[in-house]
Amino acid sequence: MKDSVESYVTDDGRTIGGVMLDLRNITLRFGGVEAIKDISFNIREGEIRAIIGPNGAGKSSMLNIISGFYKPQEGEVLFDGVARPPMPPYQVARQGIARTFQNIALFEGMSVLDNVMTGRMNHMNASIFSQAMWFGKAQREEVENREAVERIIDFLEIQKIRKTPVSRLPYGLKKRVELARALAAEPRLLLLDEPMAGMNVEEKEDMSRFILDLNDEFGTTIALIEHDMGVVMDLSDRVVVMDYGRKIGDGTPDEVRGNQGVIDAYLGVSHD
Amino acid sequence: MSSEFLYGIEVIINGLMAGVLYALVALGFVLIYKASGIFNYSQGVMALFAALTLVGIMEGQVPFSHLINAIFGTELHHFGWEVPAFLAIALTVVVMVIFAWLVQRFVFRHLVGQEPIILFMATIGLAYFLEGVGDLMWGSEIKTIALGLPQGNARWLEDVTSALGDDTFYGFFVRQLDIVAALVAMVLVTALIVFAQYTKQGRAMRAVADDHQAALSVGISLNFIWVLVWSLAGVVALVAGVMWGAKSGVQFSLSLIALKALPVLMLGGFTSIPGAIIGGLIIGVGEQLFEYTIGGPFLGGATENWFAYMLALLFLVFRPQGLFGEKIIERV
Numbered sequence A: 001m002k003d004s005v006e007s008y009v010t011d012d013g014r015t016i017g018g019v020m021l022d023l024r025n026i027t028l029r030f031g032g033v034e035a036i037k038d039i040s041f042n043i044r045e046g047e048i049r050a051i052i053g054p055n056g057a058g059k060s061s062m063l064n065i066i067s068g069f070y071k072p073q074e075g076e077v078l079f080d081g082v083a084r085p086p087m088p089p090y091q092v093a094r095q096g097i098a099r100t101f102q103n104i105a106l107f108e109g110m111s112v113l114d115n116v117m118t119g120r121m122n123h124m125n126a127s128i129f130s131q132a133m134w135f136g137k138a139q140r141e142e143v144e145n146r147e148a149v150e151r152i153i154d155f156l157e158i159q160k161i162r163k164t165p166v167s168r169l170p171y172g173l174k175k176r177v178e179l180a181r182a183l184a185a186e187p188r189l190l191l192l193d194e195p196m197a198g199m200n201v202e203e204k205e206d207m208s209r210f211i212l213d214l215n216d217e218f219g220t221t222i223a224l225i226e227h228d229m230g231v232v233m234d235l236s237d238r239v240v241v242m243d244y245g246r247k248i249g250d251g252t253p254d255e256v257r258g259n260q261g262v263i264d265a266y267l268g269v270s271h272d
Numbered sequence B: 001m002s003s004e005f006l007y008g009i010e011v012i013i014n015g016l017m018a019g020v021l022y023a024l025v026a027l028g029f030v031l032i033y034k035a036s037g038i039f040n041y042s043q044g045v046m047a048l049f050a051a052l053t054l055v056g057i058m059e060g061q062v063p064f065s066h067l068i069n070a071i072f073g074t075e076l077h078h079f080g081w082e083v084p085a086f087l088a089i090a091l092t093v094v095v096m097v098i099f100a101w102l103v104q105r106f107v108f109r110h111l112v113g114q115e116p117i118i119l120f121m122a123t124i125g126l127a128y129f130l131e132g133v134g135d136l137m138w139g140s141e142i143k144t145i146a147l148g149l150p151q152g153n154a155r156w157l158e159d160v161t162s163a164l165g166d167d168t169f170y171g172f173f174v175r176q177l178d179i180v181a182a183l184v185a186m187v188l189v190t191a192l193i194v195f196a197q198y199t200k201q202g203r204a205m206r207a208v209a210d211d212h213q214a215a216l217s218v219g220i221s222l223n224f225i226w227v228l229v230w231s232l233a234g235v236v237a238l239v240a241g242v243m244w245g246a247k248s249g250v251q252f253s254l255s256l257i258a259l260k261a262l263p264v265l266m267l268g269g270f271t272s273i274p275g276a277i278i279g280g281l282i283i284g285v286g287e288q289l290f291e292y293t294i295g296g297p298f299l300g301g302a303t304e305n306w307f308a309y310m311l312a313l314l315f316l317v318f319r320p321q322g323l324f325g326e327k328i329i330e331r332v
């Protein structure tokens, strides 16, 4: 059932729709190195899709392709069934795809609030003059955007640090602020590159809860890279497994767990 | 109050007036440097070019007339009309925006990710190129700006303030042009700050200044922001060029006002807007006061030329990050 593009309802009552993002025969090279080799998989509306694999497997590169930071040499990216021409990251963002980075990319010189506010960039349309003069549309928009940002800040439980400069925050909170900024864009597709790396158990539990809640409440489609298998199995609807730039598994957590190739990759069986 | 003391105050007032203009020129540098890491050597030539363009448009000069005449054997020089000041200013701003776009499109777009020193060298090339273009477009004669800016000293200020001291004090002597320049510069600086703080484009500008990757991920086009900051730097250059040009004529030496901004940047830091403003004021007041108290009486005068650099150097030794820059901590 899950292989067809018919929508279905999960055990916990969420609706998974048709294919939103379809990656076809993607190959990415850096000089002579093939970081991604002929990989195809898709992401469906409303699902939580995990990408796993050992270090250097090409997971981040895959997210970078989806978000426009890398341009694959071969293959196609279809968004809502339409082939997407090569486009810079800012245009991808404007299509409703938001992301976080493995190595956190926040505006270190700004407060938490300002950081999250930049996530609203695509929801500001008032002309520059009405903004500077602070009337009409600009004022209405600013109020709306502030409300949206405050809701997200409440949702992620970072009210206490709203005014704190980001550079003063510990790692775990930075990750949370980065998520808040991505959420502020109200994306259709959210890409998370190791959102729980370097976190303690409690922080991981919080983050898992946020991810589940936002998928459940706002219907946001999520693709995430994660090394913690427990987390992956708990959160995701489907998992892609990568190793040395190839796709070696794709399916539900249970299917993937039983896959011999995946087990070998994780146990470090030698490649020949 | 003793007239000694009052003349000291006059010196400070004049220093502040000059300082506002230094701050403005320095701001042009800071805008571009913050957003792109480019130290724009051509900022001074941009001021010259903008002022030349303004005068040329106002007087109805045919651009590139020498070139056109040489090629086609024509005798074109003037369109035979004069353009009102406000329209000429608007047109000059348009020219500076086009310049910004061209620079981005044909130079820096191809140098993304290069070493800062390469980017710097590109701006040196740009400076000489723009100087040549300015000559070719508008000719190299000294021109005067007929914006109707007031000349002479502010008599009203003298009259009002002469009562402060005894008979030997005649009131503060401040040039009207300096007052106008300071006011215009203050308005422009305020406008820039409001723009950066409260508009979408301003926010985007600060975001790009902070982290390119993060800015891209929230949907900001780096190219757009770079054209924007070069355009803003062009407007800043225009204002600086006009105010300076009104004092000493629009001619090559105008491009040397950039040299006045360097010590301001050393003092205020290359990335701080408040730093540029306070730095400009400190340099303006400092060089006047030094000349008045020490330079003139003991060193034979004309110390303004080097005092700013000496002050900036001293500062650099003790606070390399500038007035407001964050402390630079070497991570090992």
Ligand SMILES: Nc1ncnc2c1ncn2[C@@H]1O[C@H](COP(=O)(O)OP(=O)(O)OP(=O)(O)O)[C@@H](O)[C@H]1O
Pocket: A030, A035, A053, A054, A055, A056, A057, A058, A059, A060, A061, A062, A102
């Ligand atoms: N910008 C780049 N330039 C050159 N090589 C790169 C670049 N980005 C990634 N690579 C290479 O591509 C391969 C895949 O890297 P990638 O970061 O996608 O792996 P990953 O699965 O995310 O690993 P990790 O779990 O360590 O984050 C690696 O060999 C890496 O060195």
Ligand SMILES: [Mg+2]
Pocket: A059, A060, A061, A102
């Ligand atoms: Mg990675």
